Ligand code: OSB
């Protein structure tokens with residue numbers, strides 16, 4: 001394919017309720033959506049990409065304005081240059097962008113748009129491209145830090161009523177043992193896990209080990225992103241399986257974490273690791289080591305949610321992901337919404353990454369627009 005022009009849209013989407021983690025409270029999702037127009041054998045195709053970066057560099061070092069800058073200044077011009085020598089494919093995007101250090105979420109969004117265009121042009125769904133044979137994935141929900149335990153129990157009951165098959169509670173120092181105990185006492189059998197978003201240090205090992213009493217599926221990223229060795233040490237102090245999110249930025253990082261004993265489970269977020277193709281490699285490495293994986297989320301619109309649902313259909317995804325229905329975050333998604341049915345989301349089978357934004361809703365949500373011609 002040959003890229004002809006690209007629109008980078010910043011959307012502002014109100015959340016149905018504030019989402020609080022150890023690093024921020026969000027009431028709106030500001031998200032970058034890439035609309036990439038390409039020529040494939042004389043036919044114009046459009047590919048859609050969504051960037052996982054938040055508006056501030058608080059989950060990872062990337063942030064929305066930085067993503068737009070690196071994408072317009074470096075990533076897209078590099079692909080335009082590369083396509084002068086040979087037709088562009090999704091599988092070569094990472095190679096062409098390899099000279100740029102880091103900026104994985106930006107690279108992931110660009111690769112995603114190219115992949116979507118490529119699959120659409122050939123009429124292939126992302127699920128078939130990945131060899132996925134399942135037709136649905138179990139749906140888990142990530143529950144933000146609440147103001148009180150009674151409010152938390154109300155929120156939990158609401159999600160259980162919706163049918164979610166697994167709960168993930170965000171924790172931080174001062175909001176950990178009490179909320180976990182309350183939810184476990186109210187729901188003795190519910191599959192339950194926690195996510196600390198790097199809010200602890202190894203000094204907290206004895207405290208964190210008290211979570212072992214609550215029969216958790218896992219504890220996600222208790223320590224800092226670059227504390228692989230300390231995660232391995234913490235794993236020897238707790239029975240609850242250790243899962244990494246922030247630390248696993250690539251297949252190499254996944255291999256290191258597994259070899260060090262720093263991860264018994266891996267949360268795969270395609271945006272964090274530089275794209276769906278690297279995400280698949282991490283799935284493959286983890287499966288070869290007997291390490292379970294599950295698909296994480298970044299409050300995706302229907303564009304990213306569709307792709308995540310397909311990825312999570314791969315056989316190594318043996319734990320429910322943070323792949324909730326669209327209405328868990330958005331009263332109105334920019335695409336046809338994903339709905340939860342019997343605790344599951346259907347894996348889409350339309351060509352490409354499957355969901356395209358509704359033009360009117362996209363326009364209404366756009367707060368910034370940058371156009372680039374190849
Ligand atoms: O750590 O998994 C995380 C959202 C933003 C940043 C980090 C995380 C999250 C979530 C949301 O937990 C999960 C979802 O999109 O459903």
Ligand code: MG
Nearest residue numbers: 195220221245
């Ligand atoms: Mg996490």
